Amino acid sequence: MFDRIWLTYKQQRFETLAVAVACLGAAAWALLASWHLNSVSVPASCLVGGHVPYWNGPSNSSWIPGACQLPSQRFTDALSSWDVRIVSSLGDVLPFFVGIAMGAPLVARELEQGTAPLSWALAGARWKWLAGKILAALLLIVPLLLIAGLAADVLRGAQEPGIDPHASFDYFTSRGVFFVLWGVAALMGTVALGALFGRTMPVVVVALIACLFARATWEPLTDAYVLHGMAVLQMPGASSPGELLVYQSDVLYLDGKVYTGTDCTLFNGVPGCQYAPGDEPDPSSIGPQLAWYVVTGDNYWRVVALESAIMLAGSAALGAFALVWVGRRRPY
């Protein structure tokens, strides 16, 4: 088995090297950016809501307390530097690059270059042949993506000095263990497409589109169908421990009943509102207010576990499809 794993890396040495350099480079870059942000040392008294330093942009510094002016300015400059901005967005790209880069050649290139029959003739059971290659890819990408994901967690902590990244839902699907989960899902999906199409370039293109679609729809779908059971109503003015995942906002009466009126009766002076005589809103009334259904930060690991389970199940299904399909398809 060791031979087969090593030979898989050797066959895909370019992709293996690119993936290793990308993951370790991104991790190093994120840690360097974190060190840069942490070196500003913004005092706790200068954190807005206990989370982030004042944003000291060119036009809005007048309202920042005097003692916070300088650290806020330095933090804002560091946060808006190009390297921090680029490395912050890697979480939405790197796992997909890694999964597609390792997954596309696994089956598709073997079929394309005519080497699959040689291996299939020797292996007998094709699923064992593919399982060995998938295992090799997983052994490479899981630790590398975990390193990059943990570095992204450190970076998030540096970007919001007052929060615990492991109790905050800020960009939580673009860092930490989600690096690994997205990477594994992209790998399995790409391998399945490779078994289906048997051509590298179409596999890469379709995998990219599929990854974009999955990334764009994941959060709306999990919010709507998975997390609703964990969301609690947070009344206006109430505070909750940790960071919140806003599941849904609603307009409520303060007794918790959902408001069913219109904006015209909720807010005074909404442009275009026509009030019937005697129906004008009472300016002294507290009235209904905006409230949120939220998932609190103490559910962080529960949410991560739930979403991880769903992603891993999806990845396993894609992998199983690839293993079955590769046994059915004919070589070129």
Next chain:
Amino acid sequence: MGADAGASTATAALVAHGLSKRFRKKVALDSVDLSVPAGSITALVGPNGAGKTTLIRVCMAFERPNAGRVEVDGVDPWRHRSEALRRVGYVPQTPAVYRGLSVEDHLAMARSLHSGFDADYARRRLDQLGIPLDQRADTLSGGQGAQLGLAIALGTRANVLLLDEPLANLDPLARREFIQVLLDAVRSEGSTALLSSHIVTDVEDACDRLVILGGGKIRLDCPLEQARRTHRLTDADSPPPGATAVGSFLGKGGQKVMTLWRLAAAAADGADGQSAAPETTSLEDVVLGYLAAGRGTAGLQLN
């Protein structure tokens, strides 16, 4: 024009019954019945598109037959793929090697995929041919690449070897070496080989049985010696007595259309006292006759 009675299935290493394979409208194999005797080296000869590769790919479970069945060493490869492929060594049409992997890496890969792979045996064969084990496989010459493919197939120590036109892209010297290595290995191991080729002269010395495939059908299936002995090539106007015309084609020199005749068994044996028993026909002429018959014309007609 049916197949001659082949070997009994009890001693056959490869058996096909009513094997058919279509690719959309194209019929690649049409109710093929075949029996390759154990221990034989059988030449599978036919023009391009005759169905040779398809037949071998069905035996390798790369293609699923539309009808009929095939057994390799008694095992149906489609139903019991792992078990069947353990008994088969396969050499593909073009030497498919992994770019960037050395010859030794290929042997290591074969060992990791096939539990019974004898890497030392394969290594010894490559050593004898002077093929460096540390050389990248994609930099080997065509002949060396084919020898690597053959060494991997032989390293499986399989009972049955299926070779899909391995000689097609080799120069004459490389072809000779390949055949010699194959012969040595098959004779010393007592295995069975089905060698597909359209280069008749190369298989003539190596094989003891001939199967001619044309248009997806078996045109001839008999021992090589019998094929030579039971056919005569003459011009169309002078048929041997009691012979049946097989096919006509342009003779050597391009001057004359020649016809291949199939003799009655008694005539071939010389028992009728009319034909000269020792006379034989070249294997190339036998094959050309059947290929012309499969094509349905005598090719270029001369006035």
